[in-house]
Each structure stands twice: as C-alpha cells, then as structure tokens.
Amino acid sequence: MVKRGFGRLSRFIALALFLAFAVLPLFWIIITSLKPSQEIYTFPLRYFPSRISFAGYQKLLGFAKFGTYFANSLWISLLASFGGLIASVLSGFALSRLKTSKKIQGLLLVLYFTQMVPSFLLMTPLFLMLSKMGLTDNRLALAVVYAATTVAFGAIMAKGFFDRIPASIEEAALIDGCDPFTALFKVILPITLPGLVAIFSFAFVNVWNELFLAVMLISSDRKLTVPVALNSFISKAGVSWDVMSAGIVVALIPTMVIFAFGQKYIVAGLTEGGVKG
Numbered sequence: 001m002v003k004r005g006f007g008r009l010s011r012f013i014a015l016a017l018f019l020a021f022a023v024l025p026l027f028w029i030i031i032t033s034l035k036p037s038q039e040i041y042t043f044p045l046r047y048f049p050s051r052i053s054f055a056g057y058q059k060l061l062g063f064a065k066f067g068t069y070f071a072n073s074l075w076i077s078l079l080a081s082f083g084g085l086i087a088s089v090l091s092g093f094a095l096s097r098l099k100t101s102k103k104i105q106g107l108l109l110v111l112y113f114t115q116m117v118p119s120f121l122l123m124t125p126l127f128l129m130l131s132k133m134g135l136t137d138n139r140l141a142l143a144v145v146y147a148a149t150t151v152a153f154g155a156i157m158a159k160g161f162f163d164r165i166p167a168s169i170e171e172a173a174l175i176d177g178c179d180p181f182t183a184l185f186k187v188i189l190p191i192t193l194p195g196l197v198a199i200f201s202f203a204f205v206n207v208w209n210e211l212f213l214a215v216m217l218i219s220s221d222r223k224l225t226v227p228v229a230l231n232s233f234i235s236k237a238g239v240s241w242d243v244m245s246a247g248i249v250v251a252l253i254p255t256m257v258i259f260a261f262g263q264k265y266i267v268a269g270l271t272e273g274g275v276k277g
Helices: 002-033 055-062 066-097 102-114 119-132 139-163 167-175 180-191 193-209 212-217 226-232 241-274
Strands: none
Touching: 002 241, 055 066, 055 241, 066 102, 066 139, 066 180, 066 193, 066 226, 066 241, 102 139, 119 139, 119 212, 139 193, 139 212, 167 180, 180 193, 193 226, 193 241, 212 226, 226 241
C-alpha cells in the first residue's frame, strides 16, 4: 500500500510540474497584456497588476493594423488547411488501399523522410521558383505552399485512419452502384470524421504559427500574417511588451477555438490513427 501510494504521489507531482511548465508562460502573457505599461518594467516584478488595463489591446487594434493581419492569417490558414486536407485524404486513401505495391511503399518512405528535413532548407528553392513565376508577395501562392507542406504528415495520418476501415465496406458501396469517388466521399469519409478533424486541426495550427515562409514570400505590409506582425513589434529600441503580449493573446484565439470545439474528434482521431484494428 505504501509503495502504491508513493507511486501515485510521484505521478501527481510529475503531472503538476508539467502543468505548471505548460500553463505558467501563458498565464504570464495574459497578465502582462492586462498590466499598465509602467508596471511591466518595474522591479521587483509585479505578478498581478494593480489595475486592469486594456491599453495594449487598444494600441494593437489601433495603429498596428492587427485586424488586417489577423484576417490575412485566417484566410490563408483556412484555405491551406482545407486544401491540404483534401490532398491528404486522397493520398492517404491511395496509400492505404494500394499498400501492397512496392512503388507505394517507396512513396510512403519518401513521405516519412520529408518529416526529417528542416523546413528552412526549402526556403531558397521555393523563393527562386516562386520569383521566376511572379508569385511572391501573393497570399494565394503562400496558401498553396502551406497546403503542400501539410500534405506529407496529413497523408501519413490519413493512411492510419483508412487502414482501420475494412475494404468490404467500400466494396459493398461499389456493388450498390457507387463509383470510387462517391464511395470515398459518401461512405468512407463520414466514418473517419474524427480523423479528418485531427488532420485539419494540426494543419491549421502549423500554418497559423508559421513565420519563416511568410517573411520570405510576403513583402507588402497589408498582406502580412499574424506571426510576421508580432515579429515586427521587436525593434532595435526594444520590445513593446504590452502590445506584443496583447497580440499573442489575440493570436491564440483561433487555435483555442479549434481545439475547444474539436477536442473529442481530435482525441478520437489520434486514437484511431495510432492503432490499427
């Protein structure tokens, strides 16, 4: 009994430390965004503001054009996530149903390999290619590039979901008169809804938080995304911590909404994709 109690206590302490490590930075950002600017730089540090101030949010939404940047990021992220989801579903379905083919196995290994390649290595060839095509400083082109970067991981996840679905369900739909695409979209995909939500959520979060490609491919101020805008708040004169913290809090809203409404689907999707039945 003593040994079991000690084990539970150890797990509780470990989980508490992990929770504190994960939550405290977010808590500090939120508190900083609500402090009067003169209290941000005081020493010793004030852990709680003497009064709630929304000056940082007012500056953010006033002179910083943050609403425009937020709309750019939202449009690009949604377009890239939906495009990446469609490509991932089609690729994952092919990988699942044709998994006995040696060419498919080779393609699957290539997809795994791409996950080990640092994304910044692709920046130079991407920039040169898009420059020659006249597609730099183009939000649609950036969305297409983002969609392409999500396909490899999404296809691997989708393959795991489709592997769990017996081929007999698809065959029954074909016997009933469905063509392959109708069977996929009307019979197979509704069964894998949690997996689709998981793929979309991870693609959206990755695109929403991406910085380097947006810095390289977008130059017009009115086309900037949220990460680039937040990075611009850092200057040689220092960091405007009240505006920066307010921007981070606002930037967290879409991802929090995605995970809040799709949490049960994401958990179910990861479980289905991780274990083959």
